[in-house]
Amino acid sequence: NAGVTQTPKFQVLKTGQSMTLQCAQDMNHEYMSWYRQDPGMGLRLIHYSVGAGITDQGEVPNGYNVSRSTTEDFPLRLLSAAPSQTSVYFCASSYWTGKERELFFGEGSRLTVL
Amino acid sequence: AQSVSQHNHHVILSEAASLELGCNYSYGGTVNLFWYVQYPGQHLQLLLKYFSGDPLVKGIKGFEAEFIKSKFSFNLRKPSVQWSDTAEYFCAVKGGNKLVFGAGTILRVKS
Numbered sequence: 001n002a003g004v005t006q007t008p009k010f011q012v013l014k015t016g017q018s019m020t021l022q023c024a025q026d027m028n029h030e031y032m033s034w035y036r037q038d039p040g041m042g043l044r045l046i047h048y049s050v051g052a053g054i055t056d057q058g059e060v061p062n063g064y065n066v067s068r069s070t071t072e073d074f075p076l077r078l079l080s081a082a083p084s085q086t087s088v089y090f091c092a093s094s095y096w097t098g099k100e101r102e103l104f105f106g107e108g109s110r111l112t113v114l
Numbered sequence: 115a116q117s118v119s120q121h122n123h124h125v126i127l128s129e130a131a132s133l134e135l136g137c138n139y140s141y142g143g144t145v146n147l148f149w150y151v152q153y154p155g156q157h158l159q160l161l162l163k164y165f166s167g168d169p170l171v172k173g174i175k176g177f178e179a180e181f182i183k184s185k186f187s188f189n190l191r192k193p194s195v196q197w198s199d200t201a202e203y204f205c206a207v208k209g210g211n212k213l214v215f216g217a218g219t220i221l222r223v224k225s
Binding site: 090092 | 118120123146148156157158159160163165204206208211212213214215216217218
């Protein structure tokens with residue numbers, strides 16, 4: 001049982017490049033989400049999904065796309081990277097139905113945009 | 115939309131001192147409340163959570179938090195901190211479909 005797995009752990013991009021951060025979970029969680037963490041700003045929700053085929057925007061969605069074709073995977077795409085997207089990105093998942101909806105986090109992906 | 119406010123961004127304590135970190139939220143409906151901890155270089159780990167029932171919640175490592183609905187607060191406490199509690203602490207509130215985090219409080223415990 002691997003939990004939430006994020007790849008890559010580190011990435012350096014040039015302005016304008018595109019890339020995809022991968023997130024996979026093996027806990028059969030319905031809910032998956034992406035956050036970015038910046039100093040002094042906590043974690044801000046980018047996008048989230050409550051099940052396969054369903055996605056919605058969080059607090060800071062601009063410049064990012066997501067899709068949820070399977071329960072296990074929730075990739076985050078940067079369409080045209082900007083220096084303002086330099087951050088640490090965390091994927092998290094949880095059950096959606098039932099009482100226990102604690103989020104489980106991946107180990108993070110540190111992205112630098114030059 | 116909900117929001118979360120953590121009162122202190124930096125807290126410095128000596129070992130054995132008592133800790134209280136403030137957290138207030140704004141949301142009109144039913145909420146689930148969480149405290150997460152992030153040790154240096156690591157990802158977030160759940161300290162404790164409140165869904166319903168007893169408003170005094172006990173978590174791991176001697177931490178506890180009290181949900182006061184009338185004050186929209188969920189403050190984190192520990193009677194006696196240790197050097198190993200040095201970390202960043204995040205309050206989070208789930209209302210509806212979104213889990214929203216506060217800006218975090220960096221705790222440094224001096225040995």
